[in-house]
Amino acid sequence: MSDRAKNFATVGKSLRKVDGVALVTGKPEFVADLQLPDTLIVKVLGSPFAHARIVSIDVSAAEAMPGVACVLTHKNTPTTRHTTAGQGFPEPSPYDTRMFENKVRFVGDRVAAVAADSEEIAEAALKAIRVEYEELPAVLSIDEARRDGAPVIHDEPDSTGIYDVVRNIVADVDIDVGDVVQGFDESDEIVEVTCETQYAQHTPIETHVVLSYLDSANRLVLRTSTQVPFHVRRIVAQTLGIPMQQIRVIKPRIGGGFGTKQEILLEDVAGLISMRTGRPALLSLTRKEEFASSRTRHPMRVRVKLGAMKDGRLHAIEMEATSNTGAYGSHGLTVLANTGSKTLPLYNKAPNAHFYGQAVYTNLPVGGAYRGYGATQGYFPLETAMDEMADRLGMDPIELRRINHIQLGETSPIFEKLGEGREGVSQTVKSCELPRCIEIGSERIGWSKKRGKRLTIGPWVHGIGMSIMMQGSGIPEIDMAAATIKMNEDGSFNLLIGATDLGTGSDTILAQIAAEVLGVPLDKMLVVSSDTDLTPFDVGAYASSTTYVSGMAVQRAAEKVRDQIVRVAAPLLDASADELTLRDNAVFAPAGTSVSLARVCQRAMYETDQFQIGATASCVPHESPAPFLANFAEVAVNRETGKVKVVHYVAAVDCGVAINPQLAEGQMEGAIVNGIGYALTEEMILSSKGRVRNPSLFDYKIPGMLDVPPMDIILVESYEPTGPMGAKSVGEIGINGPIPTIANAIYDAVGIRLTETPFTPERVLQAMKEASS
Amino acid sequence: MRIQCTVNGKSVERDISPDLRLLDFIRETLQLTGTKEGCGEGECGACTVLLDGKAVNSCLVLAMQADGSVIITVEGLADGQALHPIQEAYVEVGAVQCGFCTPGFIMATYALLQDTPDPSEEEILAGLEGNLCRCTGYSKILDAVKLAARRMRESR
Amino acid sequence: MRYQRVINESELLDGLSQPGSLIVCGGTDVIVKMRAGMLQPTLLLDVTQIESLHGIQVDEGHLEIGAATLESDIMHSPLVNQHAPLLALVLRQLGSVQIRNRGTLAGNIVNASPAADGAIPLLLYEAEVQVVGPAQEQWVRLESFFTGPGKTTLSSGEFVRALRMPIGTDGFRTFFHKVGKRNALTIAIASLGLLLNIEQGAIQEIRIAVGSVAPTPRRLRKIESQLTGRALDAALPLEARDLITGAIAPISDIRATAAYRRNVIGDLFARALRSHLTQPL
Numbered sequence A: 001m002s003d004r005a006k007n008f009a010t011v012g013k014s015l016r017k018v019d020g021v022a023l024v025t026g027k028p029e030f031v032a033d034l035q036l037p038d039t040l041i042v043k044v045l046g047s048p049f050a051h052a053r054i055v056s057i058d059v060s061a062a063e064a065m066p067g068v069a070c071v072l073t074h075k076n077t078p079t080t081r082h083t084t085a086g087q088g089f090p091e092p093s094p095y096d097t098r099m100f101e102n103k104v105r106f107v108g109d110r111v112a113a114v115a116a117d118s119e120e121i122a123e124a125a126l127k128a129i130r131v132e133y134e135e136l137p138a139v140l141s142i143d144e145a146r147r148d149g150a151p152v153i154h155d156e157p158d159s160t161g162i163y164d165v166v167r168n169i170v171a172d173v174d175i176d177v178g179d180v181v182q183g184f185d186e187s188d189e190i191v192e193v194t195c196e197t198q199y200a201q202h203t204p205i206e207t208h209v210v211l212s213y214l215d216s217a218n219r220l221v222l223r224t225s226t227q228v229p230f231h232v233r234r235i236v237a238q239t240l241g242i243p244m245q246q247i248r249v250i251k252p253r254i255g256g257g258f259g260t261k262q263e264i265l266l267e268d269v270a271g272l273i274s275m276r277t278g279r280p281a282l283l284s285l286t287r288k289e290e291f292a293s294s295r296t297r298h299p300m301r302v303r304v305k306l307g308a309m310k311d312g313r314l315h316a317i318e319m320e321a322t323s324n325t326g327a328y329g330s331h332g333l334t335v336l337a338n339t340g341s342k343t344l345p346l347y348n349k350a351p352n353a354h355f356y357g358q359a360v361y362t363n364l365p366v367g368g369a370y371r372g373y374g375a376t377q378g379y380f381p382l383e384t385a386m387d388e389m390a391d392r393l394g395m396d397p398i399e400l401r402r403i404n405h406i407q408l409g410e411t412s413p414i415f416e417k418l419g420e421g422r423e424g425v426s427q428t429v430k431s432c433e434l435p436r437c438i439e440i441g442s443e444r445i446g447w448s449k450k451r452g453k454r455l456t457i458g459p460w461v462h463g464i465g466m467s468i469m470m471q472g473s474g475i476p477e478i479d480m481a482a483a484t485i486k487m488n489e490d491g492s493f494n495l496l497i498g499a500t501d502l503g504t505g506s507d508t509i510l511a512q513i514a515a516e517v518l519g520v521p522l523d524k525m526l527v528v529s530s531d532t533d534l535t536p537f538d539v540g541a542y543a544s545s546t547t548y549v550s551g552m553a554v555q556r557a558a559e560k561v562r563d564q565i566v567r568v569a570a571p572l573l574d575a576s577a578d579e580l581t582l583r584d585n586a587v588f589a590p591a592g593t594s595v596s597l598a599r600v601c602q603r604a605m606y607e608t609d610q611f612q613i614g615a616t617a618s619c620v621p622h623e624s625p626a627p628f629l630a631n632f633a634e635v636a637v638n639r640e641t642g643k644v645k646v647v648h649y650v651a652a653v654d655c656g657v658a659i660n661p662q663l664a665e666g667q668m669e670g671a672i673v674n675g676i677g678y679a680l681t682e683e684m685i686l687s688s689k690g691r692v693r694n695p696s697l698f699d700y701k702i703p704g705m706l707d708v709p710p711m712d713i714i715l716v717e718s719y720e721p722t723g724p725m726g727a728k729s730v731g732e733i734g735i736n737g738p739i740p741t742i743a744n745a746i747y748d749a750v751g752i753r754l755t756e757t758p759f760t761p762e763r764v765l766q767a768m769k770e771a772s773s
Numbered sequence B: 001m002r003i004q005c006t007v008n009g010k011s012v013e014r015d016i017s018p019d020l021r022l023l024d025f026i027r028e029t030l031q032l033t034g035t036k037e038g039c040g041e042g043e044c045g046a047c048t049v050l051l052d053g054k055a056v057n058s059c060l061v062l063a064m065q066a067d068g069s070v071i072i073t074v075e076g077l078a079d080g081q082a083l084h085p086i087q088e089a090y091v092e093v094g095a096v097q098c099g100f101c102t103p104g105f106i107m108a109t110y111a112l113l114q115d116t117p118d119p120s121e122e123e124i125l126a127g128l129e130g131n132l133c134r135c136t137g138y139s140k141i142l143d144a145v146k147l148a149a150r151r152m153r154e155s156r
Numbered sequence C: 001m002r003y004q005r006v007i008n009e010s011e012l013l014d015g016l017s018q019p020g021s022l023i024v025c026g027g028t029d030v031i032v033k034m035r036a037g038m039l040q041p042t043l044l045l046d047v048t049q050i051e052s053l054h055g056i057q058v059d060e061g062h063l064e065i066g067a068a069t070l071e072s073d074i075m076h077s078p079l080v081n082q083h084a085p086l087l088a089l090v091l092r093q094l095g096s097v098q099i100r101n102r103g104t105l106a107g108n109i110v111n112a113s114p115a116a117d118g119a120i121p122l123l124l125y126e127a128e129v130q131v132v133g134p135a136q137e138q139w140v141r142l143e144s145f146f147t148g149p150g151k152t153t154l155s156s157g158e159f160v161r162a163l164r165m166p167i168g169t170d171g172f173r174t175f176f177h178k179v180g181k182r183n184a185l186t187i188a189i190a191s192l193g194l195l196l197n198i199e200q201g202a203i204q205e206i207r208i209a210v211g212s213v214a215p216t217p218r219r220l221r222k223i224e225s226q227l228t229g230r231a232l233d234a235a236l237p238l239e240a241r242d243l244i245t246g247a248i249a250p251i252s253d254i255r256a257t258a259a260y261r262r263n264v265i266g267d268l269f270a271r272a273l274r275s276h277l278t279q280p281l
Helices: A020-024 A060-064 A119-127 A180-186 A229-240 A267-277 A287-293 A332-341 A375-393 A397-404 A413-417 A434-445 A506-518 A546-573 A597-607 A661-680 A738-750 A761-772 B022-029 B085-093 B102-115 B121-127 B139-154 C009-016 C030-035 C071-076 C078-083 C085-092 C105-111 C119-124 C221-227 C236-247 C258-274
Strands: A040-046 A052-058 A068-072 A110-116 A130-135 A169-177 A189-196 A209-214 A220-224 A247-250 A281-284 A300-308 A314-326 A352-361 A460-470 A481-487 A493-497 A525-529 A581-583 A586-588 A594-596 A614-619 A628-638 A644-654 A711-715 B002-007 B010-015 B048-051 B054-057 B070-072 C002-005 C021-024 C043-046 C056-059 C062-066 C128-132 C137-141 C146-148 C159-166 C173-179 C190-199 C202-211
Touching (some): A020 B085, A020 B102, A040 A119, A040 A267, A040 A287, A052 A110, A060 A068, A060 A119, A068 A119, A110 A267, A169 A413, A180 A300, A180 A352, A189 A375, A209 A267, A220 A229, A229 A267, A267 A281, A314 A332, A314 A375, A332 A352, A375 A460, A375 A738, A397 A434, A397 A460, A434 A644, A434 A711, A460 A738, A481 A506, A481 A546, A493 A506, A493 A546, A506 A546, A546 A594, A546 A597, A546 A614, A586 A597, A594 A597, A628 A738, A644 A661, A644 A738, A661 B139, B048 B102, B085 B102, B085 B139, B102 B121, B102 B139, C009 C021, C009 C043, C009 C159, C056 C078, C078 C085, C085 C119, C085 C173, C105 C119, C105 C159, C119 C190, C119 C202, C190 C258, C221 C236
Parallel strands (some): A040 A281, A314 A352, A493 A525, A644 A711, C021 C043
Antiparallel strands (some): A052 A130, A068 A110, A209 A220, A300 A314, A460 A628, A581 A586, A586 A594, A628 A644, B048 B070, C062 C159, C128 C137, C190 C202
């Protein structure tokens, strides 16, 4: 633990989550747990075609059914183009979406919605809607998308922000450092790897769900499972064409997000139904609908070319990414840009670098934000290529990385050249314990005694592999978070934050930061989060921003409140304000005399120069300090079935000071297991017509308890001077690790390089057969 | 149709539709919303309750099939303000992230420890194989079950 | 839809005589299919309370299991573990605790999924299905009970009372392997089960059953007779591999290709013989 972190009273402790008791007792904390009288059930009709024009739609029979309150189609809804991506304004995603449209662009695209007294009636009414489609030729792969004469998916005139409409290109990125062509010429060794990643879904156990209703002032209230309540308010107002002040968004507890709830998918429909009918409306996706119509990780083809000198120094890196954004461009540009911006700075020693790529439309399920956000897709080929380069040079893969990775005090030109869909922000690394992460992790896995040994037990052959990576903490000069703290006369505080706890524990760690500054135990900090009427603005939970950005806003608000407290306390202690300290629910003078916080607030409220002790503060980060991670895995590969078992996984991570180590570990464990599923079993399988063929947890296999290997998560602490209490964020980075780490371990075991995910028994067996023939 | 059963120690009697699932009966008719639906086909275990002492997926049982039965849901475990040791352990070790799968896990744990008070790690994994969690990566859930088992044995 | 809890077999037969009637027991399959609109019964007959459909016993050289007996009860039954250990082992890998606490083996069989794991050990133990109709009742060999994916010889108006299998394989070696995507709640991509009696290095008796590689789970009797009496020498596994890959005709679907299924069954079979079934897989 760093010296500066040693003296913390609340920060750095694995305190219990502030919402824990409510969750284990089954309190009605989630969206659909609130049951309002007279609630309409909303069901959505999805397109059966990947690409079609709606020639006619007849809803008269549906509307005439008893119990049907409202039917929405493109004929009776607002036509404003918008993006469903819940990003800061102006969003870097194209405005290519309408609430409903006379054209559908993927199987499951929204055609109509019915609100009725019961689910049965709503479903019957959906069946009664008559739609005549004119089927259009569909684009079903990234290669078809840019072909001459390919069907144009967004041929409508009013969409904006699309890079090249005719060639179905949403976004294009191209940045250069030095001269890679010359760089490769000068290199002693060249390695080139192209990897493809699959359609995968977040699968939070709670699907997307919203409950809308009108309050006593006839304002629209959206109680919704979202990561971005303030963006929901803004985008719903824009979509429905109503004043933003008419909308209140409440985020209760939500059942997991992982990026898919950074998307405004349902709130406009439910909201409009409540406005039209005056009744509460519940719209909840079934698991099947979630698979077909929500969001996915952008499948990508990424090519990495590395040039290195004989001594292992990287001399040139090129990365080319082609991203499939599906039918709409949600997060198309930014996920693509992050594929380069979150990976290439890791190997900053190479003087020549080139990142370029495009995100293309297809008539397939829609990509969106997903934990890792492009970096996951980028690290697979990058870390595979590094492994291969080590092999070619006859170096230990650890050593190759050690001499090439970014270090404390260093920078990368990529930081400045490539940002979140635009130019980035230059920064130097102010905290980095990656060398220790590598050292500790390699010892824990038994690198030197196990690598290359190919331990064989029956049909199982063991191997070990590793990878390293970095991510970021928020989006510099774009993200904004604010926090308000007010004091109560019993010495407790209300902490009002727009930051969005999606299960991560951010309510808890933000309260720990405030409690630390104000010298109180955690239970004196009463958290209200994510209600657009009650809490100050925060962009929401994405881009690994909450701990670093929202945390800093909370720290600043707490410091302002502390300044007010000591000013009130000074006369009571007969001391000057600047020499007072706060701890143990009291203000202390250097002499040891003290006055309770309750007493201080009573004085401010009832006695002298009365005022409310309280403050709001904001944070816009000027840089995005990276957490660093070293991954190690031991796998066993079955030579007969091709099945891959992860036997042991070690992740040593530098996330600065862990505000709550238990919760930080939890972020890592969850992300790694999600990553193992992504590496081994999870895949949305599409038919030749673009339909998801396995839209259930029965055939889309996320890891269960029996699939999880023994894991060692090691928090290697550093102190990030720009972060709250020395912290960086840790929400995403873990998910990037399993694919390249497992791939490299499989190579160590059986000598095959897998370049297509997931590594199913069939793919592994096939690759082994090809290698042996 | 008329259904009579005992839920969390209380006798309840209601008129329901014969196609109502036990899950909907619990959540909507009885307004005990701690039990969750994550998939509706027995894959995720979020709807796990105890039916006559056995852990079942309430999405795969018709409410009428529970006529005359004894049901325990997550709301039935705490003793007033005092958490059940399993609930206590889940909070303490950080086995709860978003909490949506948690009631199902807690009920599956309850069933496991009722039949196997001192489970091996293998028995814990087998006992909870029918529950999915997307947040925690399961490590801390495993820790919670071990801790709860130990405390429940010690307090007997 | 009406729901009726039938309490004896004659009530059940009465109910089954009505059009649109359907038996529900555990409901693990029926309720999902009803929700998806794949089944639309007008009368649901809940058989869980019929006494005569419950129980596990050994009688006249047979292990007999009532159709409404829970999978979890079968799995834990000392009689089953003694006389049909492979059945208990396979059930442990079937579904989850919650599913086994509702599901029944007979339900698994009546569904007749090509991937029905429960069928593999039953086929190996030469199980028979007791089919009861209004006019007659008879024991039908499980092998002829399955007629295609989702199809059996069970006609409308009939129900299954019990499953039984002759005992007497106590000394046999057993083998079961399922290739799936995950370790729990996994539908098989391919599965192989064996019962094997080896004496003095030769195969006295071998029974082979496969799942997910044919329209129904099935025995491979021709190969069984080809291998009976053969010495278990070093050449046999490779020969056996060729025999089995030639004997099965799997299909490609979202879970795997035909080629993979054929290969993997071949490799598993070869390995099972090579290891004399002693090493864990």
